[in-house]
Amino acid sequence: MSYDFKTRVSRKNQGSSKWELMYEWNPNVSDGVVPLSVADMEFKTIPEVVDGLKKYLDEAVLGYTKAYASFFEAVTSWCSRRHGYKIENEWIVTTPGVVNAFFGAVNAFSEPDDGIVVFRPVYYPFFMAIERNKRKLVNCPLIETNGYYTIDFDKFDQLTKNPKVKMLILSSPHNPVGRVWKKEELEKLAKIAIKNDIIVVSDEIHCDLIMPGHKHTVMASISPEIEDRLITCFAPSKTFNLAGLATSNIIIKNKEMRDKYIETLTTMRSIAVNIFGYKACEIAYNEGEKWLEELLQVIDTNQKIVSEYFEKNFPKIKAPLVEGTYLQWVDFRALGLSDAELEKFMHMDAEFFTDEGYVFGSEGSGYERINLAAPSEIIVEAMERLGKSLRKIYK
Ligand SMILES: Cc1ncc(COP(=O)(O)O)c(C=O)c1O
Known part of the structure; x- marks a missing residue:
């Protein structure tokens, strides 16, 4: 990889919608937890855009x-x-x-x-x-x-x-x-x-x-x-x-x-x-094409981490590979929890912050949407954190 898809970015107190939502959901969330909800990424901004905008700003007149x-x-x-x-x-x-x-x-x-x-x-x-x-x-x-x-x-x-x-x-x-x-x-x-x-x-x-x-x-x-x-x-x-x-x-x-x-x-x-x-x-x-090609490899790696983690440890929870988007749709219905119970379990017990399936319509009840656009290390950590809590309720 020639681009940096590994550095962790903290967006605490930066006004990030995704992070602020996490603190709303669980004000006592442990340090170091990264939310995997709202569809934006936890990577450093593509360097070509950062450098290009800096250069542009040197000359630009910021009018209409x-x-x-x-x-x-x-x-x-x-x-x-x-x-x-x-x-x-x-x-x-x-x-x-x-x-x-x-x-x-x-x-x-x-x-x-x-x-x-x-x-x-x-x-x-x-x-x-x-x-x-x-x-x-x-x-x-x-x-x-x-x-x-x-x-x-x-x-x-x-x-x-x-x-x-x-x-x-x-x-x-x-x-x-x-x-x-x-x-x-x-x-x-x-x-x-x-x-x-x-x-x-x-x-x-x-x-x-x-x-x-x-x-x-x-x-x-x-x-x-x-x-x-x-x-x-x-x-x-x-x-x-x-x-x-x-x-x-x-x-x-x-x-x-x-x-x-x-x-x-x-x-x-x-x-x-x-x-x-x-x-x-x-x-x-x-x-940005080269950055995008590498990003897609990271997303593909991450979706396999998630899918294989469930298959190996909690096979009744189904996380099929996605064909497109960086959002993995995971079926937790086997847990037999109501939407409110599943949400509470995710946010409060597991500190696993995703989008609840029911917000996409009642057909999404019992599902969670995991945002895969984060360093693989963060995805692994999140899965292990979830796994620890899941072991207590998974039958
Ligand atoms: C299908 C779809 N449309 C639109 C958007 C958001 O678009 P914008 O931020 O440009 O308003 C999203 C964001 O996740 C999306 O998934």
């Missing part, structure tokens, strides 16, 4: 700034190089985060009381975008077979035949179950969406985080017909751990839709990105 030529060049080149997806500058709408982007899409392309489909268990801000904007959440639960999740296409077809259902918000790859949807699956989904006149928001924020042996397919590549009704969300924030810079790139090819989207975001004053966000995105996409 719009997306500019070399930023667009970096984004279009990344999409083409990494995903074989050719986009044009005009298709890109920058937003201060992907969550902002899909809140905007809900407002732009649906009306109050319209139905919007999600595949639960799924990233819970999807529910917030739908319900806080007074739309109806239409759940089409994923089908789980021995820890492997698939889409219920018949149900999706049946639900979207209802003319009041207008939109799908898709997580691709899927957070939290870690599926990288296959081309054939996306083809089926697209076909139904086109037939039933459904607008698709394809949240592809995790698309660069793909484990060996798997390949991400960009939804837009499925057909021009789906691309014509598609909002694709990309960002460097998960890939390079730049979420604090709140910068994402939303791709809409259809001009009429794009104009409507921009109009809505402008009304919400939700369209500008900060000057460092543009620059960090540009640097990461231009210079």
